[in-house]
Amino acid sequence: MKDLLRTADLSRADVDLLLDTAAQFAQNPLRSKDALANRTVAIYMTKPSTRTRLASESAVAHLGGTPIFLRGDDLQIGRGETIADTARVISGFCSAMLIRTFAQSDVDELGLHASIPVINGLTDVDHPTQLLADWATIREVFGTDIAGRKFTYVGDGNNMAHAWLAMGAILGAHVVVSTPTGKWAPDNDAIATARKIADSTGATIEVDHDPENAAKGSSVLYTDVWMSMGDPENERAEKLKALAPYQVNGHLMGLAEKDAIFMHCLPAHRGEEVTADVIDGARSHIWREAFHRRTTIQSIMYHLVRGELKGR
Numbered sequence: 001m002k003d004l005l006r007t008a009d010l011s012r013a014d015v016d017l018l019l020d021t022a023a024q025f026a027q028n029p030l031r032s033k034d035a036l037a038n039r040t041v042a043i044y045m046t047k048p049s050t051r052t053r054l055a056s057e058s059a060v061a062h063l064g065g066t067p068i069f070l071r072g073d074d075l076q077i078g079r080g081e082t083i084a085d086t087a088r089v090i091s092g093f094c095s096a097m098l099i100r101t102f103a104q105s106d107v108d109e110l111g112l113h114a115s116i117p118v119i120n121g122l123t124d125v126d127h128p129t130q131l132l133a134d135w136a137t138i139r140e141v142f143g144t145d146i147a148g149r150k151f152t153y154v155g156d157g158n159n160m161a162h163a164w165l166a167m168g169a170i171l172g173a174h175v176v177v178s179t180p181t182g183k184w185a186p187d188n189d190a191i192a193t194a195r196k197i198a199d200s201t202g203a204t205i206e207v208d209h210d211p212e213n214a215a216k217g218s219s220v221l222y223t224d225v226w227m228s229m230g231d232p233e234n235e236r237a238e239k240l241k242a243l244a245p246y247q248v249n250g251h252l253m254g255l256a257e258k259d260a261i262f263m264h265c266l267p268a269h270r271g272e273e274v275t276a277d278v279i280d281g282a283r284s285h286i287w288r289e290a291f292h293r294r295t296t297i298q299s300i301m302y303h304l305v306r307g308e309l310k311g312r
Contacts, residue, residue: 001311003111003118004300006104007128007166008193012201014309015135015170021302022136022295029062029294035302036065039095045121046072046101047229051266052121052129055293056098062298068094072101087113096305098129098297102230117304119297124230125187127159130265131167132296134222137289141261142219152176152218152256154211154246155273156239157186160224160265165194165205174204178214180242185209197312211246215255222263223248223273240272249275253283261285 001009010018024031041060045053053069060067072078077086087110090097097114099107100121111118120128142149153164157179165186168175175194179185191207198205208214215221226243227236248262262274262284270276279286303309 001309002304002307003114003120004128004304004309005107005111005118005120006126007131007163008170008197009311010128010167010170011310011312012170012172014311015132015167017303017308018132018296018299019136019139021299022132022292023139025062025295025298026136026292029298032063032302034064036060036063036095036305038064040066040068040093041301042068042070042090042094042097043121044070044072044075044090044097044099044101047122049100049121051290051293052098052100052297055129055297056121058294059298059301062294063301065095083109084113086110087118088115091115096301098301117301119300119304121297123159124228125159125162125190126166127163127265128167129293129297129300130160131163132300133289133292134164134263134265135167135171136292136296137263137285138220140288141285146171146173146219149219150174150176150217151220151222152178152214153222153224154178154214154248154252155223155243156226156228157184158224158228160222161186162190164222165190166197169194169197169201169203169205172198172201172203174206176206176208176214176218178208178211178246180246181209182242184239184242211252212255215252218256219260220263221248221253221256221260224265225267225269226273227269243273247273247275248278250277253278263289266290
């Protein structure tokens with residue numbers, strides 16, 4: 001496995017390896033401080049970022065490498081150079097590349113033409129690095145034995161919903177995604193992919209449109225912003241109205257298990273997808289989750305460059 005382009009590309013063995021190594025990096029960030037010594041990693045972002053940029057640059061530095069941050073207008077792609085040509089040029093200078101952008105097809109094309117590992121740092125349809133950070137956090141709280149537990153995402157059926165389904169399926173978990181019906185539901189292809197993986201892992205995949213039913217008995221309640229980057233502004237009022245019943249608040253948390261935690265990939269809009277008392281309360285694990293963006297990206301880079309991920 002040369003690249004990490006989609007969550008569903010990972011095998012259970014890959015995820016276990018990445019999370020085990022991330023846990024080691026959490027304890028000792030410099031345990032492999034020479035892994036990228038005298039090497040560079042390109043970090044290309046056409047979307048603004050706080051966590052992904054900080055996590056990826058610090059991950060490269062902790063591995064002994066030098067991160068090269070590139071904005072969308074720093075490259076010749078904006079003046080007509082092809083993605084394929086860009087991939088070949090970056091491959092001549094760098095040992096790996098992380099990209100955060102809109103179109104999944106751009107990430108796929110970079111992976112096709114680059115001779116170095118390409119890591120999907122976020123697209124409009126997937127977010128594999130975030131899901132690894134999420135499950136690093138979940139494992140710290142609940143351990144690796146998740147039998148009988150239910151892991152629930154509520155809100156917009158976006159890239160996070162897709163990645164939540166895929167990762168839960170890989171890990172053999174009982175995962176639920178609860179969204180409105182219609183255009184803010186998860187893509188049918190993402191649901192089908194998760195269910196296909198679940199056939200071989202024993203996972204339980206549920207797509208639900210009743211947030212209270214989805215929350216009942218859950219060990220995790222997870223949400224994301226309702227208006228993502230690139231969402232049409234003229235749909236804001238309609239979308240917020242449709243998603244209002246999916247707000248994670250004290251009532252919804254009260255339906256979950258007594259030891260349930262709240263998670264959010266951030267940034268958060270308090271008063272929209274989550275109330276302040278929940279996200280800033282004792283059951284919220286958002287800061288540890290954000291911390292694990294670095295440990296898991298560090299783990300991805302370490303194992304991809306060494307050719308140690310096998311894929312599905």
